[in-house]
Amino acid sequence: MxxxxxxxxxxxxxxxxxxxxxxxxxxxxxxxxxxxxxxxxxxxxxxxxxxxxxxxxxxxxxxxxxxxxxxxxxxxxxxxxxxxxxxxxxxxxxxxxxxxxxxxxxxxxxxxxxxxxxxxxxxxxxxxxxxxxxxxxxxxxxxxxxxxxxxxxxxxxxxxxxxxxxxxxxxAHLPAPGEKGAEGGAGRRDRLLFFGMIRPYKGLDVLLRALAAGPEGVSLTVAGEFWGGVDETRALVKELGLSERVDLRPGYVPASEVPRLFGEADALVLPYRTATASQNVWMAYEYGVPVIATRVGGFAEQVRDGVDGLICEPDDAGSLTDALKRFYAPGEPERLRSGVRPVDxxxxxxxxxxxxxxxxxxxxx
Missing domain, CATH: 3.40.50.2000 (Glycogen Phosphorylase B;)
Structure with missing residues (x-):
């Protein structure tokens, strides 16, 4: 044809x-x-x-x-x-x-x-x-x-x-795979990752509020282009007292930098208010990283709750806070990481x- x-x-x-x-x-x-x-x-x-x-x-x-x-x-x-x-x-x-x-x-x-x-x-x-x-x-x-x-x-x-x-x-239609990040392998990092184009429906503000109320000592990397600018997010980070715990990296992330970002993270967080599906779930699994996602779109089918990640409710900072606390219970980051398998x-x-x-x-x- x-x-x-x-x-x-x-x-x-x-x-x-x-x-x-x-x-x-x-x-x-x-x-x-x-x-x-x-x-x-x-x-x-x-x-x-x-x-x-x-x-x-x-x-x-x-x-x-x-x-x-x-x-x-x-x-x-x-x-x-x-x-x-x-x-x-x-x-x-x-x-x-x-x-x-x-x-x-x-x-x-x-x-x-x-x-x-x-x-x-x-x-x-x-x-x-x-x-x-x-x-x-x-x-x-x-x-x-x-x-x-x-x-x-x-x-x-x-x-x-x-x-x-x-x-x-x-x-999956992923970028060409790179080497695992320098920080890859077993062990807890006390760092989460929010990755990709940042738009209101993706719920970064919900994640920041959950992080402020969640486990102490856990940091967050936010890497990607900000739709409409980064100033509002910077102001919220400051208001929540998270300036020392949130690393904002605005701008397009080249494929060569992706392995290091995932290698430094305990989990990828997808706090979307609405969604269809996300290739970022499959990307995280390619790098052996669990996913914390909301119950929208296809996330509940992509992420096996309690096996290779956690599912929480959308647009609900309390539900996401609970998920972060569950994730960082003793031994949980390592256990969930061990359940991650790349998908054929x-x-x-x-x-x-x-x-x-x-x-x-x-x-x-």
Whole structure:
């Protein structure tokens, strides 16, 4: 089958680019002819205030990658669709409703001659704008089918379209693995890690309040880009008297620095208010690190409570405080670390690819 994936790829960074690239490699390995249609310019800077691109790839770039799409050039959207009419399947990786006008332009260029699937990482954003629902409704009613990563997301999609909606668990699409950190191995570190893009729905403020009320002597590293700036977080750290215990490292974290961050931590903490799933769970397990997460999205399925991590309630500093105290009971960090196992995602990827390429799964045709 001849397949085009429309979505971000290197030099763009982050989970979306990782997923697009890994999906292309997996489809290629399954015997399909694959191309990636990526972006020359994906978002205006005021819509994405963080660092959009990187100079060193975080994995193996896919050789069949074209970078023709530009948010400033609607004429290029239609031309891309016209050029993809010879393909059997066009997969549009939807990371934000901001992409929808370009994707509608591509669909207009296709003129219905090629099966098109919207692969939605999130059907609607965690922090919504008034235009999100109408944009996503317009897109999902134009494609032939929709692929999402959980039943909860499927329900959202079915509320926006009558097109077929398929569900497939999202396999890991991690950066190229590095060596274990210099501080890796057994033993307690008295340090937690919050890692990745920092946005309000991820609950860093809840974690800081729980840390202030939790076990004494435990520190926290916060590493990642702050959506909207770091000043508010700095003020909260000072207000809670945590200045000596919280290490804020704002900015994009290169893949080369990730092993050391995880190697210095007893646990990765995901105090999200809402979620679908997070690749950070699988990343922590790759480095042998337990996870403390809230009961949202797929975390309760990813984290085995009491085996390789702990589950607590979302947006509840008291529940998270209790989890931190349970985690730091004598011998618990070591016991939970011993339960961590990297996950073999090959079977998940095989299922994912099968669902995506099977017309009856994600198409009305």
């Amino acid at each position: 001849k397949i085009a994936i429309v979505g971000p790829a290197f030099p763009y960074k982050g989970g979306g680019a990782h997923h697009t690239t890994e999906l292309a490699h997996r489809l290629d390995a399954a015997g399909h002819e694959v191309a990636i249609e990526s972006w020359r310019a994906q978002y205006p800077s005021f819509l994405y205030p963080g660092q959009q691109t990187i100079s060193e790839p975080e994995g193996e770039p896919f050789p069949g990658t074209r970078r023709r799409l530009d948010w400033r050039r609607p004429d290029g959207w239609w031309r891309t669709g016209r050029d993809l009419r010879s393909y059997d399947l066009v997969v549009q990786a939807v990371l934000s409703p901001v992409q929808v006008p370009a994707y509608l332009g591509i669909l207009a260029g296709l003129r219905g001659r090629t099966r098109a699937v919207a692969l939605c990482h999130n059907v609607l954003p965690h922090e919504r704008k008034p235009y999100d629902v109408p944009l996503m409704r317009a897109l999902l009613r134009k494609v032939d089918g929709v692929l999402v990563h959980s039943e909860q997301q499927a329900e959202l999609a079915r509320g926006l379209t009558s097109r077929p909606v398929a569900v497939a668990e999202m396999p 995602h090959t079977p998940l990827w095989e299922t994912y690819v099968d669902v995506l390429v099977t017309p009856s799964s994600v198409s009305s045709s």
